[in-house]
Amino acid sequence: MTTWTQTLRRRITRRTPDDAADPLPDSGQLGNAEAVAVEIEPNDPILAYLQSAPGPVELDALELDSVAVRDLRAAGVALVVPLISSGELIGTLNLGPRLSEQGYSTDDRRLLDSLAAQAAPALRVAQLVREQEAEARERQKMEQELQVAQLIQQHFLPTMLPQPAGWSIEAHYRPARAVGGDFYDVVERPDGRIVFAIGDVTDKGVPAAMVMAATRSLLRSAGTDELSPGAVLAQVNDLLHGDIPSRMFVTCLYGILDPRSGELRFANAGHNLPFLQTDDGADELRATGMPLGLMPGMSYAEVEHRLLPGQLLLLHSDGVTEAHAPDREMFGTPRLHDVVAGRADDRGGMLARVLSELEGFTGIGWEQEDDITLMSLRWEGQTAPVTAERVFPSRRGIEREALAWVAETVSGSGLAPARAESLKTAVAEAVMNAVEHGNRGDETLSVEVRVERRADELVVAITDRGGGRTIPITETPDIEAKLRGDQSPRGWGLFLIQSLVDTVRESSDESRHTVELVLRTDGGNER
Amino acid sequence: MSDRFSAATRREENAGVIELAGVLDGEAAGAMTEAYAAAAADADRILLNFEPMTFMNSSGIALMVELLARARVEGRAVHAAGLSDHYRHIFEITRLSDFMTIHDDMASAVA
Numbered sequence: 001m002t003t004w005t006q007t008l009r010r011r012i013t014r015r016t017p018d019d020a021a022d023p024l025p026d027s028g029q030l031g032n033a034e035a036v037a038v039e040i041e042p043n044d045p046i047l048a049y050l051q052s053a054p055g056p057v058e059l060d061a062l063e064l065d066s067v068a069v070r071d072l073r074a075a076g077v078a079l080v081v082p083l084i085s086s087g088e089l090i091g092t093l094n095l096g097p098r099l100s101e102q103g104y105s106t107d108d109r110r111l112l113d114s115l116a117a118q119a120a121p122a123l124r125v126a127q128l129v130r131e132q133e134a135e136a137r138e139r140q141k142m143e144q145e146l147q148v149a150q151l152i153q154q155h156f157l158p159t160m161l162p163q164p165a166g167w168s169i170e171a172h173y174r175p176a177r178a179v180g181g182d183f184y185d186v187v188e189r190p191d192g193r194i195v196f197a198i199g200d201v202t203d204k205g206v207p208a209a210m211v212m213a214a215t216r217s218l219l220r221s222a223g224t225d226e227l228s229p230g231a232v233l234a235q236v237n238d239l240l241h242g243d244i245p246s247r248m249f250v251t252c253l254y255g256i257l258d259p260r261s262g263e264l265r266f267a268n269a270g271h272n273l274p275f276l277q278t279d280d281g282a283d284e285l286r287a288t289g290m291p292l293g294l295m296p297g298m299s300y301a302e303v304e305h306r307l308l309p310g311q312l313l314l315l316h317s318d319g320v321t322e323a324h325a326p327d328r329e330m331f332g333t334p335r336l337h338d339v340v341a342g343r344a345d346d347r348g349g350m351l352a353r354v355l356s357e358l359e360g361f362t363g364i365g366w367e368q369e370d371d372i373t374l375m376s377l378r379w380e381g382q383t384a385p386v387t388a389e390r391v392f393p394s395r396r397g398i399e400r401e402a403l404a405w406v407a408e409t410v411s412g413s414g415l416a417p418a419r420a421e422s423l424k425t426a427v428a429e430a431v432m433n434a435v436e437h438g439n440r441g442d443e444t445l446s447v448e449v450r451v452e453r454r455a456d457e458l459v460v461a462i463t464d465r466g467g468g469r470t471i472p473i474t475e476t477p478d479i480e481a482k483l484r485g486d487q488s489p490r491g492w493g494l495f496l497i498q499s500l501v502d503t504v505r506e507s508s509d510e511s512r513h514t515v516e517l518v519l520r521t522d523g524g525n526e527r
Numbered sequence: 528m529s530d531r532f533s534a535a536t537r538r539e540e541n542a543g544v545i546e547l548a549g550v551l552d553g554e555a556a557g558a559m560t561e562a563y564a565a566a567a568a569d570a571d572r573i574l575l576n577f578e579p580m581t582f583m584n585s586s587g588i589a590l591m592v593e594l595l596a597r598a599r600v601e602g603r604a605v606h607a608a609g610l611s612d613h614y615r616h617i618f619e620i621t622r623l624s625d626f627m628t629i630h631d632d633m634a635s636a637v638a
Binding site: 397399400418421422425428429432477479482483484485488489490491492493495496499500 | 530550554582584585586588589590592593595596599611612613616617620621622623625626
């Protein structure tokens with residue numbers, strides 16, 4: 001047995017005449033004897049000698065240049081009986097001089113030989129049991145470590161996620177057996193904004209869990225006063241650097257979302273990019289930066305994006321994209337992109353969908369390689385358009401009341417300030433047209449203004465009583481001709497309307513005429 | 528809100544300044560004509576300060592065209608300052624900005 005011969009440490013029973021009066025010693029010691037340990041080095045020649053010895057070996061007669069032989073002699077050993085199991089030397093039975101002070105007889109040796117033949121397999125079994133026990137103890141120790149890591153991890157993950165009105169925020173975390181150091185956090189600030197983070201610590205087990213816990217706490221504390229995601233990451237990076245083992249680092253995506261406007265600002269420290277589910281697919285939102293804890297003094301660029309009602313932001317850890325199928329193919333980012341892009345009827349079921357795709361890909365009985373973390377922020381929004389309507393008396397100057405009302409109605413709907421200004425001017429022009437042309441200055445009539453918010457557009461409809469009227473197709477006014485006095489200086493209204501909104505639709509029946517001013521809210525014409 | 532239009536004039540070093548305040552729409556026509564006459568009385572250069580202006584519509588643009596046409600006939604340069612981003616954009620799409628010199632603010636306009 002190789003393991004056994006590495007360091008051979010046997011117990012020798014030696015007679016101690018001084019204790020002869022002691023009738024029954026404790027703990028398995030035989031007669032008046034004392035166990036003395038003799039260590040035999042794995043390269044000692046006695047091992048080879050005993051391995052091939054035909055039977056018990058008298059040390060006195062042995063001429064061998066061996067430290068063990070000297071030690072055994074010094075310990076009072078006279079006879080060494082090799083214990084051989086399956087052809088391997090697995091131990092020895094060491095005897096002192098015979099009590100009768102005569103040498104061991106042939107009968108003694110035969111008896112010892114047959115005793116050794118029976119004792120060897122029993123000893124071997126005992127050795128195997130002991131080895132297995134040691135292995136089990138090692139396994140148990142590792143299991144306990146895993147539990148500690150899991151405990152730390154779970155303690156630092158949020159138990160409840162904030163749910164701002166109109167939003168659905170979900171997270172899923174499934175640790176790998178070895179606990180990979182993933183984390184996520186979602187906090188609602190007193191001002192209603194949502195702070196979120198997702199991260200991954202390199203390494204596994206207890207060390208990763210400790211760093212994860214530290215990072216989460218640093219992020220939370222940095223995010224209390226700091227509203228810039230880039231500044232939060234820079235601060236935490238500096239704090240972590242030097243505090244964590246040199247080969248460890250943390251990837252982290254950190255963002256702030258205003259659930260009222262859908263405004264999102266985030267920065268990224270080397271983490272997987274988030275996906276934005278849109279009407280016609282999915283986009284990866286790009287932001288780059290060094291992982292946390294590698295180098296001090298890093299800066300993190302911030303990316304801004306405006307989410308729209310009905311859209312969903314998906315964050316993930318590499319445990320998802322780097323999961324393998326039985327044939328070692330990787331799940332990969334493109335596949336995740338396709339899952340996010342696929343329009344599903346099950347609202348809010350994005351995480352379940354990703355997980356079920358993943359399970360289908362990895363197959364049954366998959367041993368998860370790394371932690372899996374997913375987080376989704378979905379603006380449930382409104383499927384039906386939010387409609388606000390108001391009727392204004394048809395008189396000069398009413399356009400400014402109408403534009404103020406429209407401005408108030410669309411405020412907080414996520415329209416960029418410049419776009420809101422453009423819309424206001426366009427509304428004012430359309431209402432002026434309705435009063436002057438549609439209603440022909442008849443102050444007994446009215447102008448109806450309706451604001452509709454659809455998934456990807458904002459529509460302001462202005463209706464007057466000028467049925468059967470169509471708006472002439474406008475050409476760009478010729479300012480040179482106007483300056484020369486060849487044309488009227490007027491005639492800018494329709495041109496302004498068409499220049500300031502994305503689309504102008506008009507419709508009319510016998511009695512009413514409606515102009516719809518349409519602004520795309522998917523970031524189309526960003527002016 | 529001081530929406531009522533007013534067009535005070537004053538003399539700067541090298542320009543007759545018109546302070547356009549409040550709402551610049553069709554109603555402002557009379558005041559604009561008077562202000563132009565006053566500003567042009569003793570300066571070749573007209574400087575329009577849009578900073579106090581709260582609102583302008585297509586009728587206001589027509590008034591600007593009229594003013595530019597008159598200045599052109601009289602050979603006066605027209606400068607503008609204090610336009611918000613929104614109205615600067617409108618001046619660009621209507622090409623009003625091609626016929627006047629636009630300054631970021633009054634300080635740079637009179638410098």
